[in-house]
Amino acid sequence: MSSLPKSTRKQKGGVSFDPQQFLATVGVARTITQCPKDYKIFSQGDPAESVFYIQQGRVKLKVKSKQDKEAVIAILGAGDFLGEACLIGQTVCLATATAIAPSCILRIEKNEMLRVLHEERTFSDFFIPYVLSRNVRAQEDLVDQLFNSSEQRLARTLLLLANYGKEGTPETVVPEIN
Template sequence: MRAPIVNDQQRAFDLEEFLASSGLGRRIVQLKTKDVFFSQGSLADSIFYLQKGRAKLAVVSAAGKEATITLLSSGDFIGEESIAGVMGRRLATATAMSSCTALKIERGEMVRVMHEEHAFSDLFLKFLLARSMRTQADLVDQLFNSSEKRLARILLLMAEFGKPGEPETMIPKITQEALAEMIGTTRSRVSFFMNRFRKLGFIDYNGRIHVHKSLLNVILHDQLTKPNATTPSLNNVPRKNSKAKPGRPARQD
């Protein structure tokens, strides 16, 4: 008696296998440094799961000015706007910062597996929540932190401090202009801060940047890196007209 034919959709869903291999509506793609996953304004017809490597999302204004809006690493999805309602256009350009291996999932297959496989939808929901929290943290960083502290945070994120496992202390090649765009300052200020971090032993760089765990001090403990930068005591601040003439009260400023 012949065994019944079992297709891929009838087998037990294996999340790791799905994300690691090609199949119906999905294929593995290889990208070199500076290769483009997709461009701003192109049709949002697929989503990528980054298996290995680093990438960035950047937007270009009508005036032609480019700004990097987020960094991506293995385990991230790229181009999630492709399943937001009707098929639209890409809002940004995704570019490889190092050699990348990614699973390209067609929009229809992505929608299907989201509806039918709870393990996958749970994973994707966790990613979206983490991305939302990261976006909020980026906004708070821009609003309240100094450009020096923002630079320290970006370097730590690129080194993946805080993620499970050992951090990759050597971050992908990135220009000071790109770092300046990401933290909202000038290239000269980035150069100044990088030299300060290096002198204090927080980083090393000679073509590639090595980030040391001690850089966390700038963020976690709000350590002032400026020499002799201390907050003056109110008792040491001289008061104007502190000496009053006899018979006249001292002036209160």
């Protein structure tokens, strides 16, 4: 994830908005929780009322079907958001989020997050591309599952793992399978 931009625009009272400061500190409708390994941040079916930001650590998102089948849908790390679907009217959490390493998680109440997105362009300019890139990744994963052979899916997964945590522009790589 790229570093957050700093605003040069002054707010009322002469103080500029700093997205890094906003995501690093406790404040109005924001709390920080130190989560030990295996701590449930939220569970599937809980009310969706907040956005969470991973300051440190790693979080696993998993879903459970009515037939008790479980699937891990994402492993997220520092700099990632989760629970952002509440911003578009999602009323319940569709997944369970669990810390898989000791983690520091910022919880931002929905109304505060909406306020900041509307009033602070520097934050919106950071958050919107983040959400869109997650959406693109989900679409790529779906296409991969629907149309690629198991060998191609394995090759793609290995390439993604090789680039895990690396910043920069993604490279298009099409592996050849014999």
